[in-house]
Amino acid sequence: MRNLVIVDIGSNSSRMSAYQIDADGFCTEIKRCKSSSRLSEGMGIDKYLTATAIDRTIESLQVFKKAYSNIHDPKVITIATAAVRQAKNQKLFLKKVRKKVGLNVRVLSGHEEAYYDYLGVVNRVKMNDYLVMDIGGASIELVRVRGQKRRDIISIPVGAVNISERFNLSNHVYAADLFNAQRFLKSIFHRVPWLKKSSHYQIVMLGGAARTLARINRNHQSFQNVDHLNGYYLNQHRILGTYEMLLRKNLYDRKHVKGLEKDRADIILGGLLPLITLLDELDSRRVIFSDGGVREGIVNEYLNKYYRKY
Template identity: 65%
Template sequence: MDKLVVVDVGSNSVRMSIYQINKYGNYQEIKRMKSDSRLSENMGSGKILKPAAINRTIQALHSFKNVYKRMNNITVLSIATAAVRQARNQKIFLNKVEKQLGLKIRVLSGNEEAYYDYLGVINRVKMNDYLLVDIGGASIELVRVRGKKRKNLISLPIGAVNISERFHLDGLPSAADLFNAQRFLKRIFHQVPWLQKASHYQLVVLGGAARTLARVNRYRQHFGYSDNLNGYHLNQHQIFTTYENLLSRNYHSRQTIPGIEKDKADIIVGGLLPLITLIDELDSRRIVFSDGGVREGLINEYVDRYYKHN
């Protein structure tokens, strides 16, 4: 059987999924790895990838390669998203990766990232109309879906890491910092001309902050830990109650909450604020979690291109 390796160099984490594909184009994930290398850390307004973040990311990519190089019949697709897309020293990073690992990384545009999110989710969601929201480390992708068809999409250059850094939301946030962060987000969302067409839509959410929100609530409901969050849902009250609890705690206290990974405790308040703001702006009563996303979109496109039409 053929194997497809998808390497996703994200702004907060680097992930690898390995899929086994049979001759009919049916596939299943056989290996998954993740490293929270936080590539976008301290990029600042200059949008420069920092040496420490680059080295952490390359180290993670080496560990991935040590796994997939032992496999037969592999094709490797490697992509990068917001941090590399925005970086002024993008070429230096890409050349360093290619020189050290022989890996050519495709940098997705914001619209491409949103499109692959849509491709990765569309067959996993039962609803016809919804707003797809992917909150990453350095960008947010929004896709308005009506009748299971994408109607509008956009990528915004804000995310969990840069919001947290810019508005000092890593510790116990002050009222002023939280207020300024929400005003900033509202201003950006108001510049998306079609967003109000998604008023009262349910939200389908992706990304690390969303997964953390789901896990915290699943622990609270005694479901325990699970990577399979597809279809799990929360209402507005549950989300706001969880966020209020996070706001009342400092960084160290947040680390003790079941469901929160310790290395996410400093960015979870900033990571969930865009979701809280969107729920408020659109009066969305329910959010639904999906385990689809960019990597699943890429495998769906790959299988459709090389297997379904043969």
């Protein structure tokens, strides 16, 4: 029996998942934790992690360590994504994490993050052709899948937190700010030539903004388990209607929307805008949600390494 722990230092939230792997390679999640550490907050165009965000994240990692310290002899893999990848003071952050928490952090490249997204969903999605979209706090990963094989892959260094900060989408939203934000995103997507090959593809959504969009609608539809998202889908009309509903509310009112975590209310408009923009660009009619992602991709890689038949 092996115990595997994945610590994921994200740009908006940090997460920890613990898995138990039996002798046959069967993997069961036994514990998970999440903290809205908001590491990318205040990075701005200078791309420096702030002291407050670093301290907040280290506190979260210390809580995670207490949570998995009771697990027998865990193999701990710690990864960091866009915020740390982009930070000019990356070395300072990694040194502090190593000193205060005892974790050696692997900083994923954008390509690696997108690849692990693909690896985390490919066995969960029962389709041949689709576009994987992971909207994080400081990056967007896109993977074009055709015939269950990844064909094109990219990581774009913008996400929910920096879009919200840059275009003032946190509280009251003005038409000019929303227009400029969407124009900015369109210009970025137009520079990805292979996206045209994804026209009319269904989009498989990952990330915190995706989970929030799904939970809001599952609450509205009175699902008993609003957190069971794998395979759940929404059509374009429902997604646009949800976004319009959120746009009409200020920050205070958004905090009271069922399914929307209060600590995500200030970045949800910026977090969903890339999806809204891409739905229009590709004329995609349906979005499917997956509970896979980077952590699940790393688990799959680990199983493939030690249990070849899987």
